[in-house]
Amino acid sequence: MLSKLNVSKVGLKLIALGSVAALAVSLISLPTAANAESVATTLTKNKITLVIADETGFPLTDKLAEEFTKQHPNVKFKINRDSFANLTANSPRLLASNNAPDLIRLPTIGDTVKNKLLLNLDPYVKAYGWDKWSAAQLSGLRVNSKNVRGSGNLYQLGLGYSITGVFMNLNHAKTLGITAPPESLAEFEADLAKAKAANILPIMAGDKDGVVNFAVQALINTYGDRQKLSDWIYNVPGATYNTPGAIKGADKIREWADKGYFPEDINAIDYFTFITRFQNGEGLFEFNGNWEAANVQAKLGANSKFFLFPSLNKGGKHVAMGAANSFSVPAKSKNKTAIVYFLNWIHTNAAARQITLDVTGATPGGDPKTALPKVAAGSLIEDGLKMAAQLSKDNGYIDFMANATAGIYANAIIPQSQLLVGSKITGKDFVTAVQESYAKELGR
Amino acid sequence: MKRNNLLGALISMPAVLIYSLFVIYPLISAFRYSFTSWDGIGAKEFVGLANYIQIFQSPELVASIKNSLSLIVFFSVFPIFFGLLLANFIVRIRTQKIRSITQVILFFPQILPLAASGIAWSWMYAKNGLVNQFLTAVGLEKFAQSWLAGFSTALPAVGIIGAWVLTGFCAVLLATGISKIDSSLYEAARIDGANWWSEFRNVTIPGLRQEISVLITVTTIAALSSFDIIYVTTLGGPGSSTLVPGISIYRLAFTQSSVGLASAFGILLMVIVLIAIVPIQFYSRRSDQ
Numbered sequence: 001m002l003s004k005l006n007v008s009k010v011g012l013k014l015i016a017l018g019s020v021a022a023l024a025v026s027l028i029s030l031p032t033a034a035n036a037e038s039v040a041t042t043l044t045k046n047k048i049t050l051v052i053a054d055e056t057g058f059p060l061t062d063k064l065a066e067e068f069t070k071q072h073p074n075v076k077f078k079i080n081r082d083s084f085a086n087l088t089a090n091s092p093r094l095l096a097s098n099n100a101p102d103l104i105r106l107p108t109i110g111d112t113v114k115n116k117l118l119l120n121l122d123p124y125v126k127a128y129g130w131d132k133w134s135a136a137q138l139s140g141l142r143v144n145s146k147n148v149r150g151s152g153n154l155y156q157l158g159l160g161y162s163i164t165g166v167f168m169n170l171n172h173a174k175t176l177g178i179t180a181p182p183e184s185l186a187e188f189e190a191d192l193a194k195a196k197a198a199n200i201l202p203i204m205a206g207d208k209d210g211v212v213n214f215a216v217q218a219l220i221n222t223y224g225d226r227q228k229l230s231d232w233i234y235n236v237p238g239a240t241y242n243t244p245g246a247i248k249g250a251d252k253i254r255e256w257a258d259k260g261y262f263p264e265d266i267n268a269i270d271y272f273t274f275i276t277r278f279q280n281g282e283g284l285f286e287f288n289g290n291w292e293a294a295n296v297q298a299k300l301g302a303n304s305k306f307f308l309f310p311s312l313n314k315g316g317k318h319v320a321m322g323a324a325n326s327f328s329v330p331a332k333s334k335n336k337t338a339i340v341y342f343l344n345w346i347h348t349n350a351a352a353r354q355i356t357l358d359v360t361g362a363t364p365g366g367d368p369k370t371a372l373p374k375v376a377a378g379s380l381i382e383d384g385l386k387m388a389a390q391l392s393k394d395n396g397y398i399d400f401m402a403n404a405t406a407g408i409y410a411n412a413i414i415p416q417s418q419l420l421v422g423s424k425i426t427g428k429d430f431v432t433a434v435q436e437s438y439a440k441e442l443g444r
Numbered sequence: 445m446k447r448n449n450l451l452g453a454l455i456s457m458p459a460v461l462i463y464s465l466f467v468i469y470p471l472i473s474a475f476r477y478s479f480t481s482w483d484g485i486g487a488k489e490f491v492g493l494a495n496y497i498q499i500f501q502s503p504e505l506v507a508s509i510k511n512s513l514s515l516i517v518f519f520s521v522f523p524i525f526f527g528l529l530l531a532n533f534i535v536r537i538r539t540q541k542i543r544s545i546t547q548v549i550l551f552f553p554q555i556l557p558l559a560a561s562g563i564a565w566s567w568m569y570a571k572n573g574l575v576n577q578f579l580t581a582v583g584l585e586k587f588a589q590s591w592l593a594g595f596s597t598a599l600p601a602v603g604i605i606g607a608w609v610l611t612g613f614c615a616v617l618l619a620t621g622i623s624k625i626d627s628s629l630y631e632a633a634r635i636d637g638a639n640w641w642s643e644f645r646n647v648t649i650p651g652l653r654q655e656i657s658v659l660i661t662v663t664t665i666a667a668l669s670s671f672d673i674i675y676v677t678t679l680g681g682p683g684s685s686t687l688v689p690g691i692s693i694y695r696l697a698f699t700q701s702s703v704g705l706a707s708a709f710g711i712l713l714m715v716i717v718l719i720a721i722v723p724i725q726f727y728s729r730r731s732d733q
Contacts, residue, residue: 089698092485110701115485208592209679265571265590267682407700411504418682422595441700 039123043341049076050335050342051101053094055084060159060325060359067351068342075338092117100332102339106156107326110406113143113155119329119336121154128344130154132367134392137161140234140399141324149399150234157343158324160362163388164214164289165320167296167380170303172200172284181307184314185222192261195284202261204283206269207421210402210414212253212262214287214321217401218309220249221319226398233404235442241401241435251427254420267418289321290384293361297380306383308390317394320387323403325362357381363388405441412437478708483701495708505709508680508687509716511599512668515688516720518603519610519667524659526607527614528652532644534619547619550612558609562676565605566592569677592678598686605673610666614659618652625651657728661721668717689713 054061065077080101082090091106095117112118125131130138137158144152168181173191176198182188192202205212220229224245231239256262263269269277278286279299286296287309296304308318329339346352347366354373356364361381364373375382391397402409412434419425425433438444478495480488499505530550537543553561568574569591576588591601629647638646649656671690674680680687689709697706 089694092483092701096485111483111486115483117485208681265593268566268570268590268593268678405700407695407702410695410699414679415504415681415683415687422593422682424595424683 039127040337041124041127041341041344042337043072043075044338045074047074047076048335048338049078050103050339052077052079053087053091053101053104054079054081055087055105056081057084058325058360060356063355063359064159064346064352067355068345071349071351075342095330095332098332100330102333102335103327103329103342105326106328108403108406109143109149109155109328111147112328113153114147117331118155119331119333119340121157121329121340124340124344125154128340129367130344130347132369133347133365134368136392136395136397137322137324137365140403141326146237148235148237150230150236156324156326156328157347158326158362158365159346160291160325160356160360161322161365161388162289162291162325162360162362163320163322163384163391164218164287165306165308165384165387166218167278167286167288167292168305168307169278169281169284169300170305171281171300173305176200176284178284181305182310184310184316185219185312187314188310191284192256192259196260201263201283202285203256204274204278204286205262205266206271206274207266207414207418208268208270208273210409210417211271211274212266212287212417212421213400213402213413214289215256216250216253216417216420217321218287219252220246220401221321221398222309222312223248223252226319226396229401230398232438233399233401235404237444241438242431246431247427249427250420250430253417254423254425254427254430257421257423262421266421290361290381290387291325293380293384294358302378304380306380306387308387317396318391319394319396319398320391321400322388322391322397323399324365325360357385368392405438407441408434408438411441474707474710477704478711480704481702482704484697484703485701488704491704495705496712498705499709499712504684504687505689505692507684508689508692511684511686512670512688512690514599515603515606515667515670516664518600519606519670520660520663522607523610523614523663524656526611527618527659528649530611530615531618531622532648534615535622547616550615552612553609554613558672559676561605561609562673565608565673566677569601593682595682595685598678598682602674602677602686605677606666606670609673610663614663617655617659621652621655622648654728657724660724664720664724665717668713668720 050065052061052065061077061079065079069075069077084107087105088107091104092110092112092115094100095104095112096115106112106118109118138154139150141156141158142152142154143149166181168178172195173179176191176194178191178194182191195202203215205215224243228239228243229241229246232241257266263274263283274286275288275292275295277283279296281300290306293306296306308320311318327343329336329343333339346356347364348370350371350373353364353366353370356362357373357375361384363385372385375385402413416425416430416433420427420430477488479490479492481491481494482488534543534546534550537546570576571588571590575591576585579585579588589597591597625647629651630643633643633647669690670688671694674686674688674691675694678686680691690713693706693709693713696702696709
């Protein structure tokens, strides 16, 4: 009896296991063709509710919605939140469903454009005058007819445009006699060596979830060719990751790991652990983005600095990752005109731009001639704004290599970087494995 | 009789419908998808056995199968072995109250959500965690390390979490089994001068054959289909040292949108599980007859 009972349970579990993915994909309907409605730039006077699908832990959409409703009381919002992992995993099905939201946080476009799930925002570019905005900032949000990012129609806008760099703990810097942020890679490495010699952790980083790749890419940016790497990230045919610059950058990470510049247990440290440990005073440097500026400021106060990762030689041009906190309008949205009006408002309204900067530390984008929001003098957020301006001048914006394909981060970048910082493979091995995974996923 | 049959069919109808909708239909769908290249939304392209071939050609996916087979040692062998010892101990406790409390404590890991257990264990395995504090306290600090970060220690470390979760379950089930064994068999053994070990080997183990077969089945499936503990503690890393099919299937289907390949791996995992448990069930039933 007992064994019979369990066999049926076992059968149930087995069958359920083999069919989870199938269930998830079989309960959705296929999308209808993208709409061809005329483009209006006025907001409806009717009472409407706009639905936003966003990730948990990022209150920006709440604050913006609150302010928008204050200015336009007929528009209410419903914001559905899910963890980043769940939201990105479910977004294609959410977009294809008959109750698609009006706006969705969409870090990776993947096949959503190919499958006609997103609204083409190009008709609005002229209508709203977005052609005056920074073209470089928007290029990563465009997809062409061959499903290649970087050019073509506009399918996304950013709720804030982030920038990455290095945070420095000035208490440790003072102890080590470091008076200013390094201005060349050699100076940066000299600071690392000083910290190690003084028994201060040189770089607080974690790689359980692959975030050491901020450092990996910073070095590849420094050694390599920005355009070539950018082409690779945007899936331009013929582009390869296997370049001398990428190998040199990855080799440098291995060298830093061998020298003990990272925490010993780096592969067991996740993002939230390492940012907390840095904010609690552990480590001289931390590779991260301006979205953490307010948190670092809150904990380390004036004892912190945020700067662009230095170029190879003093006075050289900077290259750094920056990306839009990207949102898309689903093709199935029932309030396209209103939601695009909201997106335009976020980029142009002074109160909205201030909220974006205050909540995220990221630049609000929009027309570069528009006045920047107010910021506390000497704050890390101000550092971030200056860095963004410098990067625009150097034409140094580049997307994150983790955004190259939907699977590249989990399948190759995370496991291979864990082997790299665990001193198990060389830079060449790392680069080759990432390129192989990329080629396989894109069928090249 | 006919009326009874009709009534039976009516009563079971909701269950049959739900089972068909949520189990049989998705299973058939997964089987069909496994022969296609499909991103989950767009057009499906028939690719024959290409997905199955790709699994065997991918060192990472093959490694994930090997890892899950290694986990059987931790999820099946250890819990059943220690479960037997504990069950023997439990049935010897004479005070009913203490016996019940012991069983509840042992069963406790089963009640906790696996994700919560995983988080608690990852703290204990951390560089400054309880495990290393203990090692340092007993003078073994040279062995202290970050257990989940090491390429050779991560898999045994997550395996131990599985063993911890399942040992109590095994012990409680086996203790119930022992209490059902005819006490006259033990008396006869004692009259024949059997010692504890001889009694355990000749009376207890044969009397628990059914329970042991069920436990091997359940724990083997737990090992081969493990997901939550690994997702929470290591995400399959470092490298691919703790990668298991459950994590790979999740990534393929939901991160990479390779639904065809994920379905093929799911079907293959089901076949592997069946290969592992059908002989156990077959043997157990044959010895019952």
